[in-house]
Amino acid sequence: MISIDEDKIFEVIRKRKPASIALNGPEALFPKMQETGKKIMELFDIPAYIIGDTCWGSCDLNTHAADMLGADLLFNIGHTISMETLDKKVIMINAYDDVKFDTIVEKFAKEMRNREYKTLGIVTDSQHLDQLQSSRKILENHGFKIVIGDGKGQLNGGQVFGCEFYPAYNIQKRIDAFVFLGQSIFHSVSIAMSTEKPTFMLDPYFNEFHQINDKARTMEKKAILSIYKAQEAKKIGIVIGLKEGQFAKIKALNLKKSLEALEKEIQLFALTEITEERLRNFKGIDAFVQVACPRIAIDNHFSRPLLSVPQAEALIKVLKNEPIDDFLRLRHWL
Ligand code: SF4
Secondary structure: OEEEOHHHHHHHHHHHOOOOEEEEOOHHHHHHHHHHHHHHHHHHOOOEEEOOOOOOOOOOOOHHHHHHHOOOEEEEEOOOOOOOEEEOOEEEEOEEEOOOOHHHHHHHHHHHOOOOOOEEEEEEOHHHHHHHHHHHHHHHHOOOEEEOOOOEOOEOOOEOOOOEOHHHHOOHHHOOEEEEEOOOHHHHHHHHHHHOOOEEEEEOOOOEEEEOHHHHHHHHHHHHHHHHHHHOOOEEEEEEEOOHHHOOHHHHHHHHHHHHHOOOEEEEEEEOOOOHHHHOOOOOOOEEEEOOOHHHHHHOOOOOOEEOHHHHHHHHHHHOOOOOOOOOOOOEOO
């Protein structure tokens, strides 16, 4: 069960005495955020607004919504990063899953004992960071050598986002395989794609582990197919995402310049939610490039090719007859 660090929220409210606050987080946490909002209104007698728009990460803060509501503080729930605040108004609040990994890590260690993987890198998402050290101990007790990569930027040691992998990428040459703690194909598959190392997802709910590399290869093939389909496009729409942490106008303008030099006709668009439904409104465009969250293009199906930034950069190489083999082997897909 996931629990929000309410003590920290209450402590901040006591200290900063806001007239109202807003809570923002992933949809899966809305029921918990509703409970927290109710407690805040009862304890402090101030309005607590739950922002119901999507919030995919610390890149998707919704501070405009908090400003419109006149909220003095915005608590961003469940996207643990290495910093406590992102600006004076935004406070990052941990939401940890209390599920334990001991049983699945033991199972993994016993079943993998005689395999070729002797040195393992452990990585996880925001909700399970507190399980890194106990999992490390279990694996070490079974004779594995363990490496946990250092944090960088917003990432803590051993933590990955869906588009940013420094703690995994930077240790890949020192390890034989990655162990991802958590039931998240979204995160584990991207470790496999960015490093090409054998990657195992340890699911504590079903007490199962899976090697995720076949799935990663299928996704990568789909990403490559979109690049080659876009090669034929005469008119390309470049979409700038309007979510504040994903706003990349300069990148969009640079890609425009590069693609125009390769004789593509470019039209610029801006959207908050980049979906098939919204893109369908734009006529006469053969393919799109979007410079917001790369996973929108990599994970989803669109009727016309839609490329993320690394795919768009690969497209430029294809148009110049250069190889694109390692286009996703990056620390960061933006
Ligand atoms: S994967 Fe997308 S939602 Fe997640 S941190 Fe990256 S840009 Fe944000």
